Amino acid sequence: MIETKENTFGLRRDSRMVIAGGCGGIGRALVEAAVAIGVRVAVLDLKESIEQQEALKDVMYIPFDARSEESIKLAVAQVADRWEAVDSFVFLSGFPILPRRPLSETPLDKWNELMSVNLTSAYLLCRDLLPLLQKGTDASIVTVASSLAYQVMPGMGAYAASKGGLVSLTKALAMELAPSIRVNCVAPGAVDTEFLAGGTGREGESSDRSWFDNMTDKYVAMVPLARVAEKSDVVWPILFLLGYGAAYMTGQVLHLNGGRLTP
Numbered sequence: 001m002i003e004t005k006e007n008t009f010g011l012r013r014d015s016r017m018v019i020a021g022g023c024g025g026i027g028r029a030l031v032e033a034a035v036a037i038g039v040r041v042a043v044l045d046l047k048e049s050i051e052q053q054e055a056l057k058d059v060m061y062i063p064f065d066a067r068s069e070e071s072i073k074l075a076v077a078q079v080a081d082r083w084e085a086v087d088s089f090v091f092l093s094g095f096p097i098l099p100r101r102p103l104s105e106t107p108l109d110k111w112n113e114l115m116s117v118n119l120t121s122a123y124l125l126c127r128d129l130l131p132l133l134q135k136g137t138d139a140s141i142v143t144v145a146s147s148l149a150y151q152v153m154p155g156m157g158a159y160a161a162s163k164g165g166l167v168s169l170t171k172a173l174a175m176e177l178a179p180s181i182r183v184n185c186v187a188p189g190a191v192d193t194e195f196l197a198g199g200t201g202r203e204g205e206s207s208d209r210s211w212f213d214n215m216t217d218k219y220v221a222m223v224p225l226a227r228v229a230e231k232s233d234v235v236w237p238i239l240f241l242l243g244y245g246a247a248y249m250t251g252q253v254l255h256l257n258g259g260r261l262t263p
């Protein structure tokens with residue numbers, strides 16, 4: 001058992017967690033929370049994203065490009081050089097195509113890039129981390145999808161499709177890796193992070209979140225809990241799914257949207 005209130009989620013001190021996309025808004029908050037409860041963390045993210053932030057003490061930072069299978073293999077090899085096993089993996093890599101556009105106006109190269117990061121890299125990372133996870137203790141995986149996979153917003157079709165695929169990938173992995181490794185998913189609604197402006201560290205990324213800010217009042221009016229999600233609203237459910245409190249959960253999706261969507 002872990003002594004602090006947060007550790008009631010059941011993550012062992014000195015357990016080893018890999019976080020892909022750990023420099024984003026939710027990712028950074030997750031890293032800080034995990035470190036605070038004694039978890040050892042390895043962050044995989046773009047070189048530019050890592051350089052934009054002050055490194056946290058005792059966190060392993062490994063630059064990689066989620067679009068490249070070779071880069072993913074090299075990043076996992078660096079983890080294996082430092083750790084003989086991994087106990088948990090969180091997939092947070094992803095970005096939207098901004099400004100929003102209908103599918104009929106989405107160029108194939110933009111579609112392919114988005115799918116390679118948001119979906120294909122999840123498959124590749126899980127595949128390549130599997131030997132380390134199989135050596136871990138009570139190993140588990142959590143992927144981060146989106147409520148857009150269930151309730152599509154016009155102009156966000158490519159992103160929604162990638163997250164729908166991630167949900168199905170999560171369920172397939174859960175069935176195939178049981179009973180030794182649990183695999184679950186969280187599907188947040190809008191979260192107040194840099195993601196709303198296109199993410200962090202990507203070349204040519206958008207920095208304009210006015211598309212969401214202009215509709216915030218309308219969005220919040222449809223949320224029973226009457227607010228946009230904060231980073232902690234996603235971080236704590238992730239930690240719950242990784243820990244012993246969710247020991248009998250696999251192949252599940254936790255919907256984190258303030259009640260706006262109740263599938």
